[in-house]
Amino acid sequence: MNDCPRCQAPLERLTMGEVTTISCTRCGFADVPVDHESQGGEGESWQDAFNRFYNHYSGH
Numbered sequence: 579m580n581d582c583p584r585c586q587a588p589l590e591r592l593t594m595g596e597v598t599t600i601s602c603t604r605c606g607f608a609d610v611p612v613d614h615e616s617q618g619g620e621g622e623s624w625q626d627a628f629n630r631f632y633n634h635y636s637g638h
Contacts, residue, residue: 582607 582602601608
């Protein structure tokens, strides 16, 4: 992949240790490799996620 799939600008290759990724300096696209599989199930709403966060960090 030489051009960004979003804006067709040239992509930049970035390497840190053994991990290499590509990114676009124009639109911010990043192709980040991951090693996981979707677990499916019902998603969490933003409101539920915020409530869980606030409850966890406010000591409730």
